[in-house]
Amino acid sequence: MTTQNQSTVTIGDRPLTVEEVVAVARHRAPVAISDAAWERVRAARAIVEGLAEDTVAHYGVSTGFGALATKHIPHEKRAQLQRSLVRSHAAGSGPEVEEEVVRALMLLRIQTLATGRTGIREDTLRLYLALLTERINPVVHEFGSLGCSGDLSPLSHCALVLMGEGSVRVAGGDVVDAAQALSSAGLAPVELLEKEGLALINGTDGMLGMLCLAIDDLRTLLTTADISAAMSIEGLLGTDDVFAADLQALRPHPGQARAAENMRKVLADSPIRESHRDPQACTRVQDAYSLRCSPQVHGGARDTVEYAATVAAQELAAAIDNPVVTLDGRVESNGNFHGAPLAYVLDFLAIVAADVASMSERRTDRFLDPARNHGLPPFLAHDPGVDSGLMIAQYTAAGMVSEMKRLAAPASVDSIPSSAMQEDHVSMGWGAGRKLRRSVDALSRVVGIELYTAARGIALRAPLRPAPATGAVIAALAERGDVAPGPDRVLAPELAAVHGAIVDRTVVAAAESATGSLN
Numbered sequence: 460m461t462t463q464n465q466s467t468v469t470i471g472d473r474p475l476t477v478e479e480v481v482a483v484a485r486h487r488a489p490v491a492i493s494d495a496a497w498e499r500v501r502a503a504r505a506i507v508e509g510l511a512e513d514t515v516a517h518y519g520v521s522t523g524f525g526a527l528a529t530k531h532i533p534h535e536k537r538a539q540l541q542r543s544l545v546r547s548h549a550a551g552s553g554p555e556v557e558e559e560v561v562r563a564l565m566l567l568r569i570q571t572l573a574t575g576r577t578g579i580r581e582d583t584l585r586l587y588l589a590l591l592t593e594r595i596n597p598v599v600h601e602f603g604s605l606g607c608s609g610d611l612s613p614l615s616h617c618a619l620v621l622m623g624e625g626s627v628r629v630a631g632g633d634v635v636d637a638a639q640a641l642s643s644a645g646l647a648p649v650e651l652l653e654k655e656g657l658a659l660i661n662g663t664d665g666m667l668g669m670l671c672l673a674i675d676d677l678r679t680l681l682t683t684a685d686i687s688a689a690m691s692i693e694g695l696l697g698t699d700d701v702f703a704a705d706l707q708a709l710r711p712h713p714g715q716a717r718a719a720e721n722m723r724k725v726l727a728d729s730p731i732r733e734s735h736r737d738p739q740a741c742t743r744v745q746d747a748y749s750l751r752c753s754p755q756v757h758g759g760a761r762d763t764v765e766y767a768a769t770v771a772a773q774e775l776a777a778a779i780d781n782p783v784v785t786l787d788g789r790v791e792s793n794g795n796f797h798g799a800p801l802a803y804v805l806d807f808l809a810i811v812a813a814d815v816a817s818m819s820e821r822r823t824d825r826f827l828d829p830a831r832n833h834g835l836p837p838f839l840a841h842d843p844g845v846d847s848g849l850m851i852a853q854y855t856a857a858g859m860v861s862e863m864k865r866l867a868a869p870a871s872v873d874s875i876p877s878s879a880m881q882e883d884h885v886s887m888g889w890g891a892g893r894k895l896r897r898s899v900d901a902l903s904r905v906v907g908i909e910l911y912t913a914a915r916g917i918a919l920r921a922p923l924r925p926a927p928a929t930g931a932v933i934a935a936l937a938e939r940g941d942v943a944p945g946p947d948r949v950l951a952p953e954l955a956a957v958h959g960a961i962v963d964r965t966v967v968a969a970a971e972s973a974t975g976s977l978n
Contacts, residue, residue, distance in 0.1 A: 471496025499575025551600030563668025623648030715758030798888030
């Protein structure tokens with residue numbers, strides 16, 4: 460959900476950042492490979508070519524793969540070995556994976572290939588880079604990766620295109636044959652030689668790409684959730700006194716402090732809040748947990764996202780391949796392709812997304828119950844009984860929260876052995892990433908329903924006016940669609956408009972127009 464950045468992202472001199480992955484994957488920033496990286500690529504390839512002539516077997520160079528690693532392959536069959544590897548591993552099934560995920564996957568594989576640790580040929584890497592530049596997007600399927608050895612099937616569908624095989628979408632258009640797309644772009648397929656097949660498919664790039672995209676999304680969504688919680692507190696005549704900095708400092712979690720500060724800023728100078736500050740007029744001692752404890756939940760989620768960002772940064776600095784070309788010229792087998800570190804945090808993020816959504820839905824529900832909404836009509840309906848108001852909008856939020864709770868069940872605790880028990884423990888990190896993407900999307904929609912509900916609830920407090928920040932958010936939402944109270948109307952388009960304003964950061968920008976930068 461970051462803003463578009465078209466500066467060229469250069470690979471090879473340092474690890475990519477999460478922000479750069481998002482810029483390329485989501486906003487199609489241009490990519491280049493540094494001169495130093497090309498030198499490393501050529502040097503590593505020379506090492507592999509030297510081993511290809513060795514009488515001693517070297518895994519991936521002169522042997523079969525996986526459970527067939529002990530089988531020696533004669534020189535004249537090694538090009539066929541690489542073709543067979545890619546073709547056999549391109550065994551995905553199910554729906555097509557989103558373009559931004561495939562672009563992230565491709566970018567991250569290019570980054571590893573550019574480290575000079577894989578033995579890829581320069582011509583092969585240049586073609587891979589051209590696919591990304593020309594938006595020749597390989598068709599990758601939902602199922603096929605166990606997250607160990609890396610994302611074999613998704614990466615194989617990408618490698619297949621380098622051979623002029625498989626299917627692609629060009630610039631988001633129709634599915635066409637890879638050979639046709641390459642020809643139209645003035646590109647020629649390559650014949651893969653020793654070690655190249657493995658170099659192209661042995662990576663954690665799909666898992667890591669989805670993690671980077673989720674981190675970017677969740678950073679925006681958690682700020683948006685702070686805004687929606689503040690609007691709910693305002694509309695439900697809650698108090699912001701509990702968000703005082705000295706109270707939050709008694710429990711010094713950094714995310715909690717940031718969330719509370721955001722809520723203080725959003726609620727600053729609210730006439731609605733001032734209307735019930737007198738203890739003689741307002742006899743409530745404490746707000747419900749879904750209001751009072753918002754910084755604790757949102758803050759814990761924030762800290763989890765930043766922990767996940769630390770893991771992502773470490774993986775972005777990695778060179779994942781098996782075997783790998785070492786700095787001193789050895790070609791060694793290893794287990795760095797195992798996706799466990801990524802799978803754990805992908806699962807962790809699904810847990811916190813579900814919990815933030817669960818609290819958001821509870822605040823929405825409070826607005827609709829006349830026993831708890833402090834003077835607002837049932838379901839915020841115009842004519843209760845005749846009108847149902849936002850009754851079913853809450854059902855929609857509840858249904859998504861229920862789904863998110865199921866998606867929070869960890870994938871990383873599962874393992875189904877494969878490859879004749881050679882790969883007898885796998886991470887399921889790809890599956891963790893796929894379900895996290897569904898959960899992140901649901902969170903944006905649940906928070907959107909809360910924003911919509913809070914906007915209507917605040918409007919019903921008229922003639923009292925909202926805080927400058929919440930008023931700016933409501934005005935921004937009104938530019939997208941009707942959020943005002945009134946007789947029942949079709950809600951789906953209005954909820955979709957609010958969701959769009961969350962995804963493109965309109966909501967955050969509107970609040971920041973009054974508050975300055977939010978954390």
